[in-house]
Amino acid sequence: MSALDATNASSSNLHGSYAWTQSLQGIHFGPGSIKTALPKLLAKIGAKKALVVTGRSLHEKTDVVRNVENVLKELNAYGATFYEIGQHSPIAGIKNGLQQFKDVGADVIVAVGGGSPIDASKAILYFQQQETGGPYLKQIAIPTTLSAAEYTVGAGFTTEEGVKVAVNAPELVPAGIILDAELTLATPERLWLSTGIRALDHAVENLYRPLVPPPLKHLCYAAIADLFKYLPESKANSQAVDSRQKLQLASWMSIWPLQLERYSALGLSHALGHKIGARYSIPHGITSCLTLAPTVALQTELASEEDKEWLAGALFHLRQPSTGSIDGDIRKLSASIDSLVEGLGLRSTLTEYKVPRADVPDIAEQALGSKQNPVLPKVVALLEALY
Known part of the structure; x- marks a missing residue:
């Protein structure tokens, strides 16, 4: 050798x-x-x-x-x-x-x-x-x-x-x-795969989370690539221990321990998940299946240019060609996440979990921390689209 x-x-x-x-x-x-x-x-x-x-x-x-x-x-x-x-x-x-x-x-x-x-x-x-x-x-x-x-x-x-x-x-x-x-191996498939999307949520939102240093963002790129690869493999063969081990390592890379980290929502997808999870008995992983893809798409309107570049860069690591524009690449990343959720059989709605439509403004306000936040109407629209 x-x-x-x-x-x-x-x-x-x-x-x-x-x-x-x-x-x-x-x-x-x-x-x-x-x-x-x-x-x-x-x-x-x-x-x-x-x-x-x-x-x-x-x-x-x-x-x-x-x-x-x-x-x-x-x-x-x-x-x-x-x-x-x-x-x-x-x-x-x-x-x-x-x-x-x-x-x-x-x-x-x-x-x-x-x-x-x-x-x-x-x-x-x-x-x-x-x-x-x-x-x-x-x-x-x-x-x-x-x-x-x-x-x-x-x-x-x-x-x-x-x-x-x-x-x-x-x-x-x-x-x-x-x-x-x-x-x-005994973890139910839906729980295993949906928490894999939760790990993807960590990795993607860490690309625009404040104070995350560039080396850890590159670990998040590796996590994103492995989660896209091994989650479908794990669904296809639930007894494949090697795929499961690589997914555990990807989960680790998605939120590598930071010595100065404080516990907080990584970004809007996590903030929304925190507000709808316990209140309506929606599992952690499923909240990410609901909120991550539309939150990524919304970053074309909300994120800084630097954060947009980090998000758009994920396509390279997924071996997907660029659309030719940063916003287009971010929308393509959002669509890829949506397709992954669909392919894993994890698509769900707020209707399925009996979340009253009347609660949407309150959920959005709590996630943003203020009724005066100018982003509030966009987040309300994001949640309305999840029914």
């Missing part, structure tokens, strides 16, 4: 690790990596007893949680499993989870599942720190979807009134993340 062949052979390696110098100390990835990565991470952070936090369906309908529990039991580090975390992380589950965390004497949470248990675990640790005044305790995240909640410093959860709110602190980012594609 020549040196060039050796380089090419290793370029698609699906196993490895990455370490962050602050709160996020290690990301381990690769099929089957749970067995080696979880012991390493527990030892690195000095944790002795874990509370596993997950959702009811994952706990009752799959063996995924049992696999994690078994690794912890072999290490004599298993405390208990809490599985009352619902969609959009309701505050009632967070309060009950905090109580069980204290009852079992846990010093670490191992969150297993999608964005809801991972965000709920951050919230549990946030409120635990607020109660004790001591240091933040740690979370190890084992995601089974592509929503990428594990890479942020914030936790979104739903109040008793049904309003999505957030807490954030740099210490809330998980101390360890394990991307084991074998654990995603």
Whole structure:
């Protein structure tokens, strides 16, 4: 094998690790990596007893949680499993989870599942720190979807009134993340693919999000290309672990951890998703299926010239020819996203989720943060077109 062949052979390696110098100390990835990565991470952070936090369906309908529990039991580090975390992380589950965390004497949470248990675990640790005044305790995240909640410093959860709110602190980012594609095989197809569009939403909106440095924007280009390639492959062959592993890596690239990041909506698509998700019980991934493509098209009217150039540049990475104009390229990107959503069988409407038309102005106002925002009529029109 020549040196060039050796380089090419290793370029698609699906196993490895990455370490962050602050709160996020290690990301381990690769099929089957749970067995080696979880012991390493527990030892690195000095944790002795874990509370596993997950959702009811994952706990009752799959063996995924049992696999994690078994690794912890072999290490004599298993405390208990809490599985009352619902969609959009309701505050009632967070309060009950905090109580069980204290009852079992846990010093670490191992969150297993999608964005809801991972965000709920951050919230549990946030409120635990607020109660004790001591240091933040740690979370190890084992995601089974592509929503990428594990890479942020914030936790979104739903109040008793049904309003999505957030807490954030740099210490809330998980101390360890394990991307084991074998654990995603039981994830329902619609959830898996729609959270892939959520990851695409991260990558696209990071192209015009303030304070994202150019090197990370280029990672987002790579994420966009891989999500467009491997989401259809994963739909065609749901048992292809290599495609799933590459999608997990694309999800990571879509929202690469930023040391100075604060938890906030990345852009208009995310802001709209936050407002319609919990309020109308629309899953995270589906909100992106609804809002991303039209939001991208709207950037031809709203974005700065620099941000437009970044958006238009995505076509090159998708190996699509330019239309000859920046605005035309952005509209073509929007159409490509729309076609991807359609091809994955994820098209939906606000009518399907029983969102009253009368609520549209209020949703738009909340997403923009002001009734006086001059963009408000355009956002109202965007939402009206989703029925």
